[in-house]
Ligand SMILES: [Zn+2]
């Protein structure tokens with residue numbers, strides 16, 4: 001059989017999945033509009049007053065004071081998106097309707113739920129979702145707030161420009177996706193949570209920091225614009241877009257999100273080989 005030499009870029013993403021993420025983006029831009037409209041300053045909700053001299057990451061769950069009503073609204077809307085996305089069968093087993101009822105209860109605080117999870121990974125017994133779905137619910141909920149703070153916070157671009165560690169300087173997350181870009185092929189990491197992007201030495205493992213003299217070992221799948229950097233010291237992996245293999249017309253329109261969800265087969269492959277996101 002003849003192998004196709006055509007590089008698939010951007011990666012194919014199933015329509016339902018694409019729609020789900022587009023709807024999330026819509027929810028996010030709505031909440032961000034409200035943040036601006038109500039003239040809430042980043043400092044009011046947890047961004048430090050002196051970011052240049054503050055310890056990194058800048059955002060700390062214990063110091064966040066997000067608008068509670070907006071948090072609840074986002075969580076409810078995301079619950080609705082999951083309900084629309086799931087099949088009848090999945091819906092029945094997901095307990096999303098019970099979760100929605102819990103959010104509607106006046107005595108229940110979505111803000112507290114979110115903060116306790118971000119701070120101490122607390123998953124309260126009264127919430128009915130299965131662990132992975134709950135994790136996703138919390139991370140999807142914090143994204144519009146963190147990405148707004150990352151964009152609007154004073155000096156955040158300056159901080160990102162000079163940052164060279166592997167964790168996100170704004171929210172502390174360890175990235176799962178990067179791109180090789182520019183003439184020298186510098187490796188830039190992308191934070192899934194707050195959408196911050198920064199440069200990170202391509203000879204270092206982002207999970208354990210070990211330097212490899214020949215660069216990180218990686219695997220690729222056939223003719224593709226993607227590779228997966230792997231580290232045999234900590235068994236960590238990182239998905240990487242090689243922009244040299246992406247036609248130039250796509251460089252400016254690069255969608256991190258489409259690249260991330262369109263390469264889930266690479267996550268599966270990496271896990272099958274015993275690699276994990278993050279140090280074991
Ligand atoms: Zn981040």
Ligand SMILES: [Zn+2]
Nearest residue numbers: 205208231234
């Ligand atoms: Zn490593």
